[in-house]
Amino acid sequence: MKMNMKPSRPIGIVGYGAYVPRYRVAAAEISRVWRQGQDTGALPVKQKSLPGADEDTITMSIEAGKNALMRADIDPALIRSVWAGSESHPYAVKPTSTVVAQALSIAPYTTAADFEFACKAGTEAMQAALGFVGSSMADYSLAIAMDTAQGRPGDALEYTAAAGGAAFIIGPAANSVAILEGSISYATDTPDFFRRSYQKYPEHGNRFTGEPAYFLHISNAVRTLLEDLELKPSDFAMAVFHQPNTKFPQKVAKQLGFTPEQIKEGLLSPFIGNTYAGASPLGFSAALDAAKPGDRLLLASFGSGAGSDALSFVVTDRIEEVRFAAPTTRSYIDREVLVDYATYARWRNKIKHH
Amino acid sequence: MDIPRTWRLRDQRYLLQGNQCEECGELYFPKVFICHKCRCRSLKDYQFSGRGTVYSYSTVYQAAPNFDAFVPYIVALIDLKEGPRVTAQLSDISPGEVEIGMPVEMVVRKISEDGERGVINYGYKFRPPIPLEE
Structure with missing residues (x-):
């Protein structure tokens, strides 16, 4: 049985763009408030990004989308889909994607929808866009992976739940910066992490989030992709895995046979935390920023619930022309401004006024 | 709103x-119906680049209820690269970091929420x- 999904014509990424807000809160600061600093020797990340008071998944998607358009250098009106993957859409009912489509001059002749699949909503939108363009229904499709994730105050996830993401314009291979080789999607009913309707913060199954969820799904997706494409880990210049913390992506990379050097460029969680649906796509935009023509790149997401998308791309000469046409992922990460827990609590609406 | x-x-x-x-080429933001310069009624849409410089600014500490979440925030007069002067909030900046003449670029941000619903x-x-x- 064929597992690998390939388009019926050559396609790839014609433009990509990152966005990370400028504010950070240190994990040690969160520890100071809730644990009196007792766990500072074992923090999952150094710090996490948080959105300013006037930012949300819509505003951040608009900026990442603008950066992707600058690199794609196409008329926005040629784009036939705006698909935004997030677990933090500002409205429960009313698409993030219509605001983004309007603000990027893509509206009105476009499909527009919001995707939700915990941390893999973004690569799910990418898979749909690859199918849409790969089947020739559209020449260009915009997929966005963006989140402003929230952790319950004092919960383990509060150390890492962060904000950021990336946008990708999928189009014909002829003007792509990275051409798709194939992809695998792997999903099962695994309740490792969830948020019920009307609940502000998610629940998680503690250690259940590791082996039966993160490691099982990513490993099966990546191993099947490599088998189907007849590739081995050493064929890849870089690999990006979902990064809920620093340790998980390092461990899954090692289990699958990838070296620390291969994952270094796309491993951003130590500096900005877990940007949920934005995490592996943002790491992938950092990898593209550093890629050379001919490099093969692996993107492997994980979303609780649970599933993984694994995609293989080969970078083209066009990367050299567009790399600096928009701000790099690093330029967003480097503009960090640390805030204290009180400011973070105010901006993230953790304090009730009434 | x-x-x-x-x-x-x-x-x-x-x-x-x-x-x-369309007669004299004068640019307007926001839109006008009649050209203030030549009285022409024929005007076409024009999208500004979003680049400009700070002409002047003021820091707001006491805001209208819809803007409470953002205080203290900075309201500035921005001279757009193409000419018109617009009033807008500054973002990603603290009051101590603003300088007259500094370059700025336009971003889309949340302006206000009409309550929780x-x-x-x-x-x-x-x-x-x-x-x-x-």
């Missing part, structure tokens, strides 16, 4: 869309530009 107004002004707010006189209003603000590498 009411829903019809949010809808009617979406291109002005999201894209910094003004207009240009109402519409969220988005629109232009300006911030220090993110530098492009070479």
Whole structure:
């Protein structure tokens, strides 16, 4: 049985763009408030990004989308889909994607929808866009992976739940910066992490989030992709895995046979935390920023619930022309401004006024 | 802000869309119906680049209820690269970091929320530009 999904014509990424807000809160600061600093020797990340008071998944998607358009250098009106993957859409009912489509001059002749699949909503939108363009229904499709994730105050996830993401314009291979080789999607009913309707913060199954969820799904997706494409880990210049913390992506990379050097460029969680649906796509935009023509790149997401998308791309000469046409992922990460827990609590609406 | 107004002004707010006189070329933001310079009634849409400099600014500590979440925030007069001067909030900046003459670029940000149940209003603000590498 064929597992690998390939388009019926050559396609790839014609433009990509990152966005990370400028504010950070240190994990040690969160520890100071809730644990009196007792766990500072074992923090999952150094710090996490948080959105300013006037930012949300819509505003951040608009900026990442603008950066992707600058690199794609196409008329926005040629784009036939705006698909935004997030677990933090500002409205429960009313698409993030219509605001983004309007603000990027893509509206009105476009499909527009919001995707939700915990941390893999973004690569799910990418898979749909690859199918849409790969089947020739559209020449260009915009997929966005963006989140402003929230952790319950004092919960383990509060150390890492962060904000950021990336946008990708999928189009014909002829003007792509990275051409798709194939992809695998792997999903099962695994309740490792969830948020019920009307609940502000998610629940998680503690250690259940590791082996039966993160490691099982990513490993099966990546191993099947490599088998189907007849590739081995050493064929890849870089690999990006979902990064809920620093340790998980390092461990899954090692289990699958990838070296620390291969994952270094796309491993951003130590500096900005877990940007949920934005995490592996943002790491992938950092990898593209550093890629050379001919490099093969692996993107492997994980979303609780649970599933993984694994995609293989080969970078083209066009990367050299567009790399600096928009701000790099690093330029967003480097503009960090640390805030204290009180400011973070105010901006993230953790304090009730009434 | 009411829903019809949010809808009617979406291109002005999201894209910094003004207009240009088809006779004398004068640029306007926000849009005008009659050219102030030559009285011409024929104007076409014009999208500004979003680049500009701070002409002057003031820091707001006591805000209207819809803007409470953002205090202290900075309201600035921005001279757009193409000419018109617009009033807008600055974002991604602390009061001590603003200087007259500093370059800024337009971003779309949350302007206000009509309570917990109402519409969220988005629109232009300006911030220090993110530098492009070479």
